[in-house]
Amino acid sequence: MPNTYLTDNVRIKTVKPLIQPAILIEDQPAPSEVLDLTKRAREEITASLTGQNDRLVCVVGPCSIHDVEAAEDYAARLKKASTKYEDDLIVIMRTYFEKPRTVGGWKGLVYDPELDGSHKINQGLKAARELLINIGRLGIPSGTEMLDNILPQFISDLVAWTAIGARTVESQIHRQVASGSSMPIGFKNSTSGQVGPAVDAVRAAAVSHWFPGVTKQGVTAIFQTEGNKACHVILRGGTETGPNFSEADVHQTCEQLRTHGLDPRVMVDCSHGNSGKDYRKQAAVAEEISRQIAGGSDEIFGVMIESNIKEGRQDSSDLNSLEYGKSITDSCISIDETEDVLGNLAESVQQRRKG
Numbered sequence: 001m002p003n004t005y006l007t008d009n010v011r012i013k014t015v016k017p018l019i020q021p022a023i024l025i026e027d028q029p030a031p032s033e034v035l036d037l038t039k040r041a042r043e044e045i046t047a048s049l050t051g052q053n054d055r056l057v058c059v060v061g062p063c064s065i066h067d068v069e070a071a072e073d074y075a076a077r078l079k080k081a082s083t084k085y086e087d088d089l090i091v092i093m094r095t096y097f098e099k100p101r102t103v104g105g106w107k108g109l110v111y112d113p114e115l116d117g118s119h120k121i122n123q124g125l126k127a128a129r130e131l132l133i134n135i136g137r138l139g140i141p142s143g144t145e146m147l148d149n150i151l152p153q154f155i156s157d158l159v160a161w162t163a164i165g166a167r168t169v170e171s172q173i174h175r176q177v178a179s180g181s182s183m184p185i186g187f188k189n190s191t192s193g194q195v196g197p198a199v200d201a202v203r204a205a206a207v208s209h210w211f212p213g214v215t216k217q218g219v220t221a222i223f224q225t226e227g228n229k230a231c232h233v234i235l236r237g238g239t240e241t242g243p244n245f246s247e248a249d250v251h252q253t254c255e256q257l258r259t260h261g262l263d264p265r266v267m268v269d270c271s272h273g274n275s276g277k278d279y280r281k282q283a284a285v286a287e288e289i290s291r292q293i294a295g296g297s298d299e300i301f302g303v304m305i306e307s308n309i310k311e312g313r314q315d316s317s318d319l320n321s322l323e324y325g326k327s328i329t330d331s332c333i334s335i336d337e338t339e340d341v342l343g344n345l346a347e348s349v350q351q352r353r354k355g
Contacts, residue, residue, distance in 0.1 A: 019122045020218035021153040028129045030157050034136030038183075041141035041160035044090050045184045046230045048301045050263050055087075056293065056349050057267065057302030059143045059161065060338060061094030063330035065109050066316070068131045070325045071095070074309050074335060075135045081339045082140060088346035092161050093140045094306070097128045098147040099329055100167045106316065106328070110151060115316055115328075125154050132158035146185075149177045153216050159183055163304075166191045166236060166272075169201050177213070178205040180225030186234040186267050186302075193238015193273060199256050205231045206262075233257065233266045234304065237273020245274050245285055247292050254299045267302035271330065279306060279313075279331035286341045290348035296355070305341060308332040 047053035060078060065071045075093055082091035098108040106112055110124035132142050132155055141160035146152060147168065152159075162181065166188040168174050178185045178201070187201040207227045215221050233253055237243045244253075245268045254264035268274065268289055275281040282305055289303055309325025316328040326332075333341070 016121075018218070019125065021214075021216040022218070024125060024129060024154055025157070025216065028126065028133065030133060031137065034133055034158060037136050037139065037141055038158060038160050041090065041092065042183050042230075045092070045161055045302075048090060049184060049230060049232055049265055051265065051298060051301075053090075054298070054349065054353065055090050056300075056345055057090045057092065057161075058342060058345065059092045059094055059163075059267070059302065059304045060307050060342070061143075061305075062096070062308045063094075063271075063306045063313075063327050063332055064096045064099050065128075065131065066106075066115060066328050067322075067324070068109075068127055070309060071131055072134055072138070073325065074307075075138050075140050077309070077335050078338075079138050079140050081342050085342055085346040088349040089342060091140065091342070092143040093135060094144075094304075095128075095132060095135065095142040096145050097124070097155075098145060098151065100145075100147055100165050102167075115319055125151070129155050129158065146174065146177065146181075149173050150214050152177070152181070153214060156182060161186070163188065163234065164201065166238075170197045172204075173211070175201050175204040176209040176211040176225070178231060179207065179209045179227050180223060181228055184230035184232070185228060186232050188234040188236045188269065189238060189244065191239055191273075193241025193244060195233065195235070195244070195253050195256065198233040199253070199260065199262075202231045202233060202257070202262055203260055232263065232301070234269055235266055235274070236269035236271070236304075237275075239273065241273075243274045243276070243285075245270075245288060247297070250292065250297070250299050265299055265301040267304060268300055269304040271304065271306040277330075279311065279333055282306065282333055283337060283341050286345060290344050293345070294348040294351040296352055298352070303345065305338060306330055306332045307335060307338040309335050311337065 113124040143161040187198040258264040270282040270285040311334040313327040313331040
């Protein structure tokens with residue numbers, strides 16, 4: 001045997017077994033009503049993206065999930081608003097289990113479910129799948145962000161919509177995986193605010209790709225995709241461009257999409273660069289979106305809102321003093337304010353219908 005230990009894995013400290021996706025799915029099978037809900041939500045989102053449905057897609061929920069009990073509580077409260085405005089809005093709950101980090105920090109429920117650096121990933125995957133099932137049983141479809149290209153195999157059957165973040169929008173791997181994904185996928189503009197990479201990502205995901213990956217049985221394999229036509233751009237502002245949710249910004253992006261034969265509709269993120277990272281400004285961004293929709297624009301088919309039971313955020317350094325229902329990552333608006341924002345968005349859709 002060659003002495004590969006001299007050159008291979010020289011910086012790997014620990015290797016632990018990862019549960020096979022098929023085993024987790026067998027242990028936690030998706031109920032038929034949750035699969036039906038997920039399939040229907042995917043179809044409705046796609047219909048809004050393509051202009052066949054005039055309801056507004058609203059991806060609403062915590063910046064990240066760290067407390068599954070609070071997440072289920074939030075889902076039950078969001079369900080009430082979803083039902084109230086179901087004629088005008090398609091409400092998807094943000095169930096983000098992975099957190100992109102510029103340098104370091106807590107990376108999400110899947111990676112560190114106990115928030116203590118123990119990194120019990122198998123436990124995190126089980127918690128994530130169970131939560132998606134429970135949220136689905138409440139009648140709320142779920143949306144996630146894709147960071148790792150293996151993790152979707154564990155939960156994708158329960159996901160109605162997925163985002164590719166600003167840090168990974170130019171990743172060829174993510175574009176390839178998106179091209180074979182079963183749900184609609186949104187690509188955010190880059191962290192600087194450039195929209196071109198997101199448009200290119202939508203174009204790339206729409207065509208066929210070959211790439212290596214891992215099957216649900218945990219076996220390495222080569223995949224060929226057919227392309228995903230249900231992809232779109234998410235405008236989230238940027239460090240260089242500033243906010244990009246104005247009517248001019250939206251129209252300019254839609255013109256770029258139209259040039260490439262893509263559906264000329266976008267989703268707007270009310271947080272991040274569009275709010276200047278001030279969660280209190282999300283409602284003002286949503287108000288401008290409502291104004292554009294009420295004025296007759298059909299170029300915005302969806303919005304994203306960071307929301308939790310309680311507004312603001314908290315530090316997670318002391319696990320014994322965490323406040324229930326409050327974010328430990330980005331600041332969020334409260335569920336009460338969220339209901340008001342959704343009500344205004346629903347009214348704008350109604351006004352657009354009146355012509």
